[in-house]
Amino acid sequence: MAHHDRSVEDLLNFLLMRLDETGFEQLVAHEPTRMMAPYFEGGGGRAETRGAMFTGCATCSQIPAGSVFPSYLHINVEAWPCLHVRSLALPLADDPDYRDGWQPEYTRYASGKLIHQDHDLRQPHQLAGQ
Ligand SMILES: [Zn+2]
Known part of the structure; x- marks a missing residue:
């Protein structure tokens, strides 16, 4: 896989060392990909088109052409x-x-906003150290 931000690398490495074959195949389908989201900057009729670079998912992060x-x-x-990788x-x-920070409840949009889920996806798990 290509080089990514350190926070991305950290989770990738964490998963690559621990996933079984099935999990690995899912990770490959949801690998991080650098992409650009076009957006309007400014207003009042003088809006310019800019591009925001971010790390998205090869499967989940789809930006319709145009x-x-x-x-x-x-x-x-x-x-x-x-959410799938989380x-x-x-x-x-x-x-x-x-x-x-890797928990599903912290899934974010490229804008940095949290994705609000319609239902609670958290599953009970033991706290670290118990
Ligand atoms: Zn995904």
Whole structure:
């Protein structure tokens, strides 16, 4: 896989060392990909088109061709780690190297906004150290 931000690398390495073959195949389908989301910057009839670079998921982060988001905060494309990758990591939450920030409830859009889920996806798990 290509080089990515350190936070991305950390989760990738965490998973690559622990996933079984089935999990690995799912991770490959949801690998991090650098992508650009076009959006409008400014207003009052002088809006310019800009591009926001972010790390998205090869499967979950789809930007329809030709689309431009109304503003940066409107970029509602899932960022990596996507919910699927976070769900892959969740059974490993007891691992001392697991980070709370990887939990599914912290899935974010490329804009940085949290994705609000319609239902609670958290599953009970033991706290680290127990
Ligand atoms: Zn994904």
